[in-house]
Amino acid sequence: MPHINLSNEYPGIRSLFFYRPETATPLNGLVQAMLHNPHPTLSAGERELIATYVSRLNTCFYCCNIHGAIARHQLGGNGEIVEQMLADPETAPISEKLKALLKIAAKVQSGGKNVLPADIDLARAEGATDLEIHDAVLIAAAFCMYNRYVDGLATWQPDNPGMYDQMGEQRAREGYLTPPAKLVIGH
């Protein structure tokens, strides 16, 4: 049960957005800008993989499952990439550049000061631009916020793959700013 009375039946961060619309607006605006809006070089699928990976490192069930589902839909329905990336980024079928950005993201997750010049040099050697390094750091940092927010208030995080798939399909298509569709749970 959530730590506070949220007065709605939505799962995870959506329940918090309904509870406090004043803070939902910038929180949704940030995730839209980081993950969904057009990016000169990183695909939405690649950015969702970074969000999914950091959420797994923070053991946030809801965020890892919803962003994993969005990543899958952004990658043309290829769930295998998401599963392999979560199991071991090094052997996953992703670019060497994205592997280096995931290493930076993991450093950020454990503490901003843990990012060392050598981590940045490795990413640059694999072709990462300053904008990509910036965005990888910010996505990782932001999910250290979203994950703590969702878990710190003990939101409802159902174990229902169909629900995450349905929500993930909507977010991959529409982005983050539209109201949630009515959930069809239990099939």
Added chain:
Amino acid sequence: MAHIKLLNEELPGIVGLLNFRPETGKALTDLAEVLLRGPSTLTSGEREIIAASVSYWNQCHFCHTSHAAAAAAHLGTGLSLIDDIKAGLPQTPVSDKLRALLHIAHQVQRSGKEVTEEDVADARILGATDTEIHDTVLIAAAFCMFNRYVDGLGTWAPVPNEAYAEMGKRMAHVGYGKS
């Protein structure tokens, strides 16, 4: 020097990053504004103390010192508040409710899952409302982001507390994302 080439390397801490990437900067400053200066039953001084404490626990010098200076500007305490926050506020008169909320914030700083029903019940007994508990968790979580953003990109920060006096006044009285 920062890990990436900023547009203006004279801007310290998060300021240089917001300038580098205005597409994300707008939402970040809007979030700080509503969390720390928006309508709330917690005073802005109390909320800045939460932000500065979390930043200290995350060892982010720029965020700790600037938000502690903002708290000092709201509360009229003088800059000694900056070091008092590091010590756990032995010299500053703060309510038991705020101390209970700071405990929740410290749990969030470690991990969201560390917050227990008992932590929340303790804050409620001391008068904390659901919205105050919500806002405390979100402020603490948000500073786990801001701190990682600022340190993860290796931005520079002025060292002495005095260098943050004017910045703190601007943050307190002008606001975030406003020039």
